Amino acid sequence: MSIWEYANPVKFMRTSSAILPWVAAGAALCLGAGLVWGFLTPQDYKQGSTVKIMFLHVPAAMMAINIWVMMLAASLIWLIRRHHVSALAAKAAAPVGAVMTVIALLTGAIWGQPMWGTWWEWDPRLTAFLILFLFYLGYIALWSAVDNPDSAADLTGVLCLVGSVFAVLSRYAVNFWNQGLHQGASLSVKAGERVDPTYKYPLYLCMLGFFLLFVTLLLIRTRTEIRRRRTAALLAREVRG
Amino acid sequence: MTRLSVRDLAVARGGRRVAEGIGFDLDAGQALILRGPNGIGKTTLLRTVAGLQPPVQGTVTADPDAIAYAGHADGLKSALTVAENLAFWSQVFGGPGPGAALAALDLGRLSDRPAAMLSAGQKRRLGLARLLVTGRPVWVLDEPTVSLDTASVALFAAVIRAHLGGGGSALMATHIDLALPEARVLDLGPHRAGDGGPTGPGRTRAPAGFDEAFA
Amino acid sequence: MIALLMRDLRLATRAGGGFGLGLAFFLIVCTLVPFGVGPEGGTLARIAPGILWVGALLACLLSLDRIFALDWEDGSLDLLATAPLPLEGAVLVKAAAHWITTGLPLVLAAPVFGVLLHLPAAAQPWLLVSLGVGTPALSMLGAFGAAITVGLRRGGLLMSLLVLPLYVPTLIFGAEAVRRGAAGADGATPLVFLSGITLAVLATMPFAAAAALRVNLR
Numbered sequence: 001m002s003i004w005e006y007a008n009p010v011k012f013m014r015t016s017s018a019i020l021p022w023v024a025a026g027a028a029l030c031l032g033a034g035l036v037w038g039f040l041t042p043q044d045y046k047q048g049s050t051v052k053i054m055f056l057h058v059p060a061a062m063m064a065i066n067i068w069v070m071m072l073a074a075s076l077i078w079l080i081r082r083h084h085v086s087a088l089a090a091k092a093a094a095p096v097g098a099v100m101t102v103i104a105l106l107t108g109a110i111w112g113q114p115m116w117g118t119w120w121e122w123d124p125r126l127t128a129f130l131i132l133f134l135f136y137l138g139y140i141a142l143w144s145a146v147d148n149p150d151s152a153a154d155l156t157g158v159l160c161l162v163g164s165v166f167a168v169l170s171r172y173a174v175n176f177w178n179q180g181l182h183q184g185a186s187l188s189v190k191a192g193e194r195v196d197p198t199y200k201y202p203l204y205l206c207m208l209g210f211f212l213l214f215v216t217l218l219l220i221r222t223r224t225e226i227r228r229r230r231t232a233a234l235l236a237r238e239v240r241g
Numbered sequence: 242m243t244r245l246s247v248r249d250l251a252v253a254r255g256g257r258r259v260a261e262g263i264g265f266d267l268d269a270g271q272a273l274i275l276r277g278p279n280g281i282g283k284t285t286l287l288r289t290v291a292g293l294q295p296p297v298q299g300t301v302t303a304d305p306d307a308i309a310y311a312g313h314a315d316g317l318k319s320a321l322t323v324a325e326n327l328a329f330w331s332q333v334f335g336g337p338g339p340g341a342a343l344a345a346l347d348l349g350r351l352s353d354r355p356a357a358m359l360s361a362g363q364k365r366r367l368g369l370a371r372l373l374v375t376g377r378p379v380w381v382l383d384e385p386t387v388s389l390d391t392a393s394v395a396l397f398a399a400v401i402r403a404h405l406g407g408g409g410s411a412l413m414a415t416h417i418d419l420a421l422p423e424a425r426v427l428d429l430g431p432h433r434a435g436d437g438g439p440t441g442p443g444r445t446r447a448p449a450g451f452d453e454a455f456a
Numbered sequence: 457m458i459a460l461l462m463r464d465l466r467l468a469t470r471a472g473g474g475f476g477l478g479l480a481f482f483l484i485v486c487t488l489v490p491f492g493v494g495p496e497g498g499t500l501a502r503i504a505p506g507i508l509w510v511g512a513l514l515a516c517l518l519s520l521d522r523i524f525a526l527d528w529e530d531g532s533l534d535l536l537a538t539a540p541l542p543l544e545g546a547v548l549v550k551a552a553a554h555w556i557t558t559g560l561p562l563v564l565a566a567p568v569f570g571v572l573l574h575l576p577a578a579a580q581p582w583l584l585v586s587l588g589v590g591t592p593a594l595s596m597l598g599a600f601g602a603a604i605t606v607g608l609r610r611g612g613l614l615m616s617l618l619v620l621p622l623y624v625p626t627l628i629f630g631a632e633a634v635r636r637g638a639a640g641a642d643g644a645t646p647l648v649f650l651s652g653i654t655l656a657v658l659a660t661m662p663f664a665a666a667a668a669l670r671v672n673l674r
Contacts (some may be wrong), residue, residue, distance in 0.1 A: 134621040141617055148255050153602050154671040159618065162600065162664050166622045169653070172651050174626040176646070177632060236257060284546055294674040314531025320461070320470040325463075332459035333539045371535075452643045 007227050012085050016219045024216045030209030038202040054113045055203060059210035061104035064132060067214060069098030071139075073162045075157035085222065087153035088229070090160065091143050092221035096214055098136035105129055125173040131170045135163045149229065243268050244307060244379050244410045245290070251434065252285045252300035257283055258297060258434035265427055267379065267410045271318055272401065275414040277429030283414035284383050285431070287314070290412065309334075309377040311385060315368030321358035323367055325347055326356055327374050336376030345400050346370045358423045369397060373404075375442040380404065382413040394419065457541060457549050464553035467526075475477040478515040478558040479565055488570045497574040504573035505634035507588075511569070512587055513594060513623055517616060519558050520598035523550050524606040524669065532637045533606075537673055543666040551592075551665075559591030569584060575638065582637030590630040593629035593654040596661045603635070603665040607672050609669050625653055 038055035074090035109119045146152035243266050251261035258281035273370050288294050291310035328341035343349045346366040365388050386394050398419045468475045469642040489507050492624050527533040537548050567580050600620035604612035605664035
């Protein structure tokens with residue numbers, strides 16, 4: 001029993017339909033509980049109630065990056081082992097990642113307005129997210145532009161590899177270009193003092209919720225892609241036969 | 242001596258298998274003509290043999306630097322003259338100079354004309370002259386006689402015969418009778434790919450693409 | 457390889473080759489910007505490094521689709537792929553030809569445009585050097601974008617979307633070097649980063665571009 005068995009679309013469809021309700025329920029539960037808990041947290045002495053947007057902003061930003069990393073891994077699996085489900089999963093993840101990036105940017109603007117007095121600042125992290133968004137757009141556009149699905153998977157895979165390198169490069173290049181306003185990392189192992197435990201636990205819950213939400217959407221979208229390919233294949237057979 | 246050996250080859254176009262179970266050998270001095278209805282995969286097969294796309298199944302064995310491919314397009318630059326076009330390809334392939342090729346396809350008069358001024362048939366002849374300057378033994382030709390008139394077809398047949406006589410080989414897809422009695426003919430009709438059959442662990446054929454894995 | 461380079465250069469300089477279009481576009485950008493922001497020398501001098509770099513970048517982008525699209529249409533790309541020259545080498549040569557016909561004229565003409573935009577004299581050498589170091593990376597990344605989108609309908613627009621984000625690091629370090637030069641500071645640090653990016657791009661991108669071309673030729 002190897003993990004590669006899930007590269008078989010039939011097997012993937014069967015397994016994903018079995019776990020999908022559980023993941024979806026988990027996402028709803030975690031997000032619901034986390035957001036309500038987050039909303040009930042006391043106000044920050046400096047930031048007031050605006051701090052509560054953190055429970056959307058931080059998980060969305062985290063997922064925006066992690067989804068790209070997931071796409072990179074899926075693209076590598078496709079390029080190396082030629083598993084079609086992997087390529088389709090990367091395709092399915094991209095719009096979710098793009099939306100996460102938009103959520104992070106929008107909530108950031110809403111949070112930034114009262115805090116920094118501006119909706120938008122060419123701060124390195126904001127800029128890096130904007131660039132990441134452009135990479136998502138290019139990736140999605142390339143998928144929709146290429147007719148042959150295997151060629152599209154190959155080309156987007158190569159683009160994802162190159163794009164990853166340049167996304168990281170841009171991240172550090174903009175650092176060089178403009179020192180920012182952003183606070184340091186919201187959560188990290190050694191910097192426990194950055195975020196108070198009052199906020200930390202609901203934040204963890206929200207992150208888990210966002211992650212499960214992503215898995216839910218990913219499974220649904222991948223299943224859709226598989227069905228779409230199946231429809232195309234059946235149509236083609238009809239035309240030929 | 243076997244120049245090109247194809248075994249149990251299956252080819253796919255657009256992620257779908259079109260022809261399968263193809264096998265043949267091509268020795269020095271031999272020619273093989275592919276026949277078959279449109280869409281059977283002649284072009285796909287030739288591109289696979291030329292190494293431009295990977296086979297779905299089976300093997301193509303040939304020295305990679307032995308094959309000269311000529312497709313539907315001639316690879317000519319209209320801003321360059323006839324001689325410049327040939328000289329470029331001869332340099333890239335490290336083959337003989339353009340002189341003999343120009344003479345063989347009766348292009349000598351046109352050698353300093355820009356390729357843009359040539360008629361379709363003349364362009365085609367120039368595209369075929371390119372094969373001579375590659376200096377490669379195995380020619381893989383896709384509909385080489387398109388837009389050639391009767392006289393030019395005869396000229397081309399003579400070029401092929403000279404190539405075979407000099408120890409070369411040719412694999413072509415063509416519908417025109419080239420008056421090459423020594424050439425064998427392979428009809429691709431019986432090799433049309435069937436439908437995938439049931440999917441599942443019992444499958445032995447490698448799928449051409451996801452579509453077949455699923456349909 | 458030399459033969460391919462010479463052919464591409466000859467094609468670019470013959471009629472219809474589009475040689476000089478990039479330069480004309482650069483001139484137009486540098487003419488339009490003062491109309492947009494007003495003629496005060498101080499304002500222009502302050503934004504000149506950025507305008508010059510963005511202008512060079514757009515001028516470069518303009519001619520990218522010619523790198524592979526024409527060879528794709530007339531079948532030359534199929535023939536090149538079966539030639540003894542490795543496809544990676546062909547990509548590198550074609551990017552070099554693009555740079556010689558587009559990037560190099562921009563580099564050489566940039567000081568003139570710098571004067572148009574009141575770029576301080578101290579920044580001129582930095583402009584020349586940073587463009588000279590950075591534009592090869594623009595051509596090579598552009599060749600990658602062109603290789604991905606070759607054979608696509610409306611590939612040009614898509615290519616801009618794919619290529620421009622890749623230009624960000626080059627643009628940042630290139631313009632920063634000029635800006636530091638204009639401020640009378642030492643622009644060597646961004647210049648070193650810029651050279652690093654260019655070298656890395658030249659070393660790796662031919663492989664990515666050739667892989668994309670092989671996919672598109674299938």
